[in-house]
Amino acid sequence: MIKTMKALVRREFWENRGSFVKTPIIVGIVLLILTLGAYITTLVLSKKTGSDEILKDGVLELASIESGKLGIFWDMQVLSSSTLYFMILFFIIFFYLLGSLFDDRKDQSILFWKSLPVSDALTVSSKLLTALLFAPLVFMGIYVIVFFAEMVLFSIILMIHGLNPIKLVWIPMNYFATFKLLFLGIVAKMLWGLPVYGWLMFSSAVSKRRPFLFAVLIPLLVSAIWYWINVLTFKFTDWSMFKEPLRYLSHGLFPYASTDWKGEKFRFEIEDGSTINAITDGMINSMLGTKIVYGAIFFVVFFTLSIWIRRYRNTI
Template identity: 25%
Template sequence: MKAFIALVHREYIEHRGAFFIAPLILVGVVFVLTLLAFSVHRIDSRFSGQLLTVVPTWVFVAGFAGLATGWMVYLGFTLFFYCADGFAADKRNNAMLFWKSMPVSDLKVLTSKLVAALTVLPGSIFAVALLSILIMFGVAYVTTMIAGLGSVTLLGSIALIFAQMALVFLVVLACALLWYLPYMALVGAMATAVGRWAIPLAVLLPTILSVLEWVTLGGLHPFATATWRFLDYRSQFPVSFDYLERVWDGTEQFDAGTFLADFLGKFDWTQVGFGALFAIAAIVLAAEYRKRGAIT
């Protein structure tokens, strides 16, 4: 178990630039730009403070949701390139013979990479994301104080919104990782065989599969097949917007428990299970390839 934890830690050390340092620098740059915007009067603190006081709940919930969505998009791109690059790193940097000499199986090495992609690497992004949102909330509250509209009640409401939205963010992020697990495993497995060529292949693979079905079974065109419809469904994160639309319309107050109950109740857990089985099969096959013929 200690060896496996060390392998996961190795993945974090080797890729912390993209998953921790770069996001942290980005947060610092945005914070400095925000301070400059207020200091040179590019933003009217009195107007923004009044706006935050008139609709405080909506502004903070929407702001948290917007930033969290942006960070999840960033995480999606970095995980895609991590799987395409990290699974082939040992072969590319001539470290394969070293790992072959260690009492660590190929399956354990590849599994550690996938576990890192599901835990410590997105965990770093999550921590930085919360820091960035906390800074945003702090700037917003200071703005209300400058406008003479800050209060202990407003501060308590902001803290409650942050706690609720952080819980929502964590649950949605975990579900997103489980939903896209088969994609990560597939890209990583292909990278084990073809290295960085897994990036264009992962983009072309859905089209190739759909065209093959169209050629063999027929259809209106290559993008009107059962394969394409299934891949399109699996590519879109299943989020129910019924409750959120009521919140945005102002007909209902946002409540984390209500949202999570609605979200988790409508989540396609059957597809998550099938995706997990596919991911396991892909990693096992990639480990067999790495063990039998990956050294070049």
């Protein structure tokens, strides 16, 4: 069974390697080009104006930051760039799962896979495992490489201007906290996104024509009907039907967006000097709530339905 699952996951990954591998590489190249382009633009403007004020306000300002705050500066660099990667990853997983079961019926490849001694449950599980675990690990692994490349680029720029990159870049960086942040980000994204992923797979399995429209319009229609019923009972400000789905969606999209369950907004409290540690504590607290359990139950129901529908539906 384990060997079969490995083969199925390998197939899924190979068929979607463009999305899972090429996309984060392209995004990383674009980020590096933008960083280099911003530096070159600063040099050109400084040369044309005959003043180095622009350069001082840009690259050289890093040297004026207090040593205790340099770690916070690099924390924010990690948070901003990894948030972009997590956001792009969410949309890639979104469309991957949306077509995971529909495309097999559309191109009739489902008939070939059903002829093999592999159960529908194992096939559907391999698609889910690819989306939940392997795609995020590869995506964020590439992100780590890209971020280290950006640190090297920063180091080269600083050395050009006679600054010490070891002191300004490599020592202040909190490596353990960064890896912990990315790992917990993957876990939080997986747990909060479970109901979304379950619904997407169900939409892919049940839809005959347009799985995207089914996945989006049905929840909107149900929410609209629910709100209309509330209006009839004079509950004009009851937005609960929208609030909970948006909570799972937003936390799956931005795993760093954490809220405690006492109703208070999460705050950045940098008691130990690390913004990243504050964020990771917030993510852990958010994952310990009962909302995760409710989302998991919703996921199990629709994931089971997806397997059952695939078993009896071979064409669109």
